[in-house]
Amino acid sequence: MTFHDMWAELLPVGRDSASGGYRRFAWTEADADCRAWFAAQAEGRGLRLETDRNGNQWAWLGDPAAGDAVVTGSHLDSVPDGGAFDGPLGVVSAFAALDELRGRGARFTRPLGIVNFGDEEGARFGLACVGSRLTAGLLTREQAHRLTDGDGITLPRAMEAAGHDPDALGPDPERLARIGAFVELHIEQGRALDLSGDRVGIASAIWPHGRWRFDFAGEANHAGTTRPTDRRDPMLPYAETVLAARREAELAGAVATFGKIAVEPNGVNAIPSLVRGWLDSRATDQAGLDAVVAGVEKAARAYADAHGVDLDVVRESFTPVVEFDHALRGELARILGRDAGLRVPVLDTGAGHDAGILSGRVPTAMLFVRNPTGVSHSPAESATEDDCAAGVLALADVLEGLACT
Numbered sequence: 001m002t003f004h005d006m007w008a009e010l011l012p013v014g015r016d017s018a019s020g021g022y023r024r025f026a027w028t029e030a031d032a033d034c035r036a037w038f039a040a041q042a043e044g045r046g047l048r049l050e051t052d053r054n055g056n057q058w059a060w061l062g063d064p065a066a067g068d069a070v071v072t073g074s075h076l077d078s079v080p081d082g083g084a085f086d087g088p089l090g091v092v093s094a095f096a097a098l099d100e101l102r103g104r105g106a107r108f109t110r111p112l113g114i115v116n117f118g119d120e121e122g123a124r125f126g127l128a129c130v131g132s133r134l135t136a137g138l139l140t141r142e143q144a145h146r147l148t149d150g151d152g153i154t155l156p157r158a159m160e161a162a163g164h165d166p167d168a169l170g171p172d173p174e175r176l177a178r179i180g181a182f183v184e185l186h187i188e189q190g191r192a193l194d195l196s197g198d199r200v201g202i203a204s205a206i207w208p209h210g211r212w213r214f215d216f217a218g219e220a221n222h223a224g225t226t227r228p229t230d231r232r233d234p235m236l237p238y239a240e241t242v243l244a245a246r247r248e249a250e251l252a253g254a255v256a257t258f259g260k261i262a263v264e265p266n267g268v269n270a271i272p273s274l275v276r277g278w279l280d281s282r283a284t285d286q287a288g289l290d291a292v293v294a295g296v297e298k299a300a301r302a303y304a305d306a307h308g309v310d311l312d313v314v315r316e317s318f319t320p321v322v323e324f325d326h327a328l329r330g331e332l333a334r335i336l337g338r339d340a341g342l343r344v345p346v347l348d349t350g351a352g353h354d355a356g357i358l359s360g361r362v363p364t365a366m367l368f369v370r371n372p373t374g375v376s377h378s379p380a381e382s383a384t385e386d387d388c389a390a391g392v393l394a395l396a397d398v399l400e401g402l403a404c405t
């Protein structure tokens with residue numbers, strides 16, 4: 001089955017007819033359809049299919065027990081109203097690259113695995129990369145069992161309903177020990193390749209990133225009868241803090257975003273008693289990120305004081321910088337640059353990936369494919385057929401260089 005045919009087969013799965021975006025959430029029907037698609041692709045190529053204890057799917061050529069396996073792949077789930085490429089491009093390209101290598105008559109000297117990591121986006125249970133985090137031992141079974149979706153359904157209940165045993169969840173060091181290299185191909189979530197005029201790039205690092213909750217607590221009162229000077233309105237310092245975040249980020253060459261907000265009592269004609277905003281911030285290095293968050297918090301405290309509002313700031317999650325394996329990166333650059341004659345820029349990114357989670361356990365690298373608008377996590381996400389084909393060839397070259405004679 002060609003790249004085009006695989007893509008066409010996946011395209012309708014989990015697509016919302018109104019928005020045109022994807023809703024492939026973990027352990028739903030759309031997720032089951034994606035998994036069935038993956039299983040059929042593995043079977044069609046004579047690969048051995050495994051679903052591991054954490055619900056990740058693996059398709060093997062050769063015996064992984066031999067060790068030093070080369071693994072490629074990505075994820076098939078999506079954010080709410082996500083695009084078609086984030087995740088699936090890496091999985092479809094993996095199967096297409098294997099077909100390309102078979103067409104070349106390549107002989108494999110290392111086991112080859114194609115992986116579909118479960119619940120990468122965390123759209124349903126609020127935590128990203130659940131499948132790879134569990135496998136790497138960065139999320140415990142107890143923590144995973146406490147994850148709950150917006151309808152109050154826990155992760156174990158959702159898994160059970162989908163026919164997967166939630167008691168089996170846990171670290172999988174033996175599996176990771178058999179992997180000598182993991183290469184994830186992904187749509188670029190920015191415009192660096194578009195600006196440089198290249199189809200494919202190599203990832204250098206994932207920026208450190210985190211989420212902070214800002215609680216501004218004031219006093220609820222009547223929107224019509226309370227004089228401005230008598231108000232303790234938390235919306236005002238919150239609004240000023242949003243602008244401060246933009247300013248601090250620009251100063252540091254970083255990004256800082258308030259993308260989610262909760263207001264109490266949330267009435268049109270009431271001054272709020274509480275405004276809770278979530279700050280997502282990312283920077284090229286730790287010092288830069290610390291400076292941005294400290295700057296935003298300092299400004300927020302000054303604004304809160306000026307309005308007689310109390311402020312509480314809590315760090316909810318944090319992921320340090322991920323530097324991809326230098327030796328493997330160098331090998332990719334050599335294979336693509338010298339042997340295949342491509343110009344392959346090296347890029348860092350502000351987006352998290354399963355490859356970032358695994359990088360502490362397994363030598364890991366990433367390939368990015370050009371995204372002409374840079375838009376991601378949206379139905380507008382795109383890549384041209386030619387660029388997708390260039391991605392498949394680059395991945396095939398890399399796998400041939402790493403795993404074939």
Ligand SMILES: [Zn+2]
Nearest residue numbers: 086087120186
């Ligand atoms: Zn992704």
